[in-house]
Amino acid sequence: MRTICAFLFFAAGLCFAGSGESDFVFNDLNGVAHRPLEPSDKTVSVLIFYGQDCPISNGYAPEINRIAAGHTNFAFYIVQVDSDLTPAAAKSHAQEYDLRPSVLLDPQHRLVKLLNATVTPQAFVIGKNGAVLYRGRIDDRNADIGKHRGTATQHDLTDALDAIAAGKPVKQKETKAIGCFIQ
Numbered sequence: 080m081r082t083i084c085a086f087l088f089f090a091a092g093l094c095f096a097g098s099g100e101s102d103f104v105f106n107d108l109n110g111v112a113h114r115p116l117e118p119s120d121k122t123v124s125v126l127i128f129y130g131q132d133c134p135i136s137n138g139y140a141p142e143i144n145r146i147a148a149g150h151t152n153f154a155f156y157i158v159q160v161d162s163d164l165t166p167a168a169a170k171s172h173a174q175e176y177d178l179r180p181s182v183l184l185d186p187q188h189r190l191v192k193l194l195n196a197t198v199t200p201q202a203f204v205i206g207k208n209g210a211v212l213y214r215g216r217i218d219d220r221n222a223d224i225g226k227h228r229g230t231a232t233q234h235d236l237t238d239a240l241d242a243i244a245a246g247k248p249v250k251q252k253e254t255k256a257i258g259c260f261i262q
Contacts, residue, residue, distance in 0.1 A: 103190065105183040108170045113156065113181060115190070116205055121154040123204050123212060123243055125236075126190065127180070129157045130199035131164055131172045133259035139200050139217055140176040146217070147180045150240045153204075155180035160199060160261050162186045191261055198258035202236045204243070213239035215254030223257060 103116050118124045127143055129136045147155040157180050159169050164184060173182045185191060194203050194211070204213040218231035239249045 103193070105185070105190075107181040107183055108166060108173060111181070113154075113183060115154070115156045115158070115183060116193075116209070118154050118205065118207055122152045123206050123240075124154045124156065125150075125180075125240070126156050126158050126194070126203045126205065127217070128160055128191065128196040128199050128201045128203075128261065129182075130259050130261070131159060131161055131169065133199045135221060135258040136199045137176055140178055142217060143200075144177065144179045146237055146240070149237075150244065152244065153240060157182045158185050158190055158196075159183065160185055160188065160191055160196070162188070162262070188261070196261060198256050198260055200258050201256040204236075204239055204249075206243075212243060213249050213252055215251075216256040221257040 104112050104114055106112055115124050115126055125147075131137075143155075143157065147153075157173075157178055159172075159182060164172075164186065166184065169182055169184055172178075183190075190196070194214070196203070200217055202213065202215065202217055203211060206212050213236065215235055217236045219233040219235070220228050220231045222228060235251060235254045238251065242249045
């Protein structure tokens with residue numbers, strides 16, 4: 080499966096297993112080591128790329144916490160992508176916005192490059208076999224840059240996670256995330 084998956088990643092960007100993902104160990108803000116691409120005893124890993132200076136990311140903090148709290152069998156990570164963000168500043172930011180999932184720093188953009196993340200916030204759901212089961216927006220509150228709805232009408236990440244929890248295929252595997260470009 081990993082050989083097929085590695086081929087698929089290069090061909091379609093939907094899988095990364097076999098590409099050295101076991102080297103991707105990140106410490107959270109409390110110094111605990113995580114392998115965000117390996118869900119281990121959880122069903123899947125959910126990585127949400129996040130920019131501390133991105134107002135769109137910060138606006139999603141409560142929704143990220145709500146989704147994580149409702150899906151406790153999934154490993155949730157907030158991946159801070161700012162290359163000059165210090166651990167102390169990240170910890171202060173996480174406290175200010177009450178970010179509850181583990182916060183990982185990716186200053187060299189190792190995860191950004193591997194998963195081809197382009198904006199913040201952008202979510203990726205990674206299965207145990209390395210397959211990217213979902214990539215894209217959290218919901219449709221931001222229709223475009225500067226076009227913000229008061230309430231989401233589509234809950235793409237939640238829909239994907241609910242399908243996975245029910246043992247069903249994800250209907251919409253990819254959506255366009257709207258947010259701040261990753262530098």
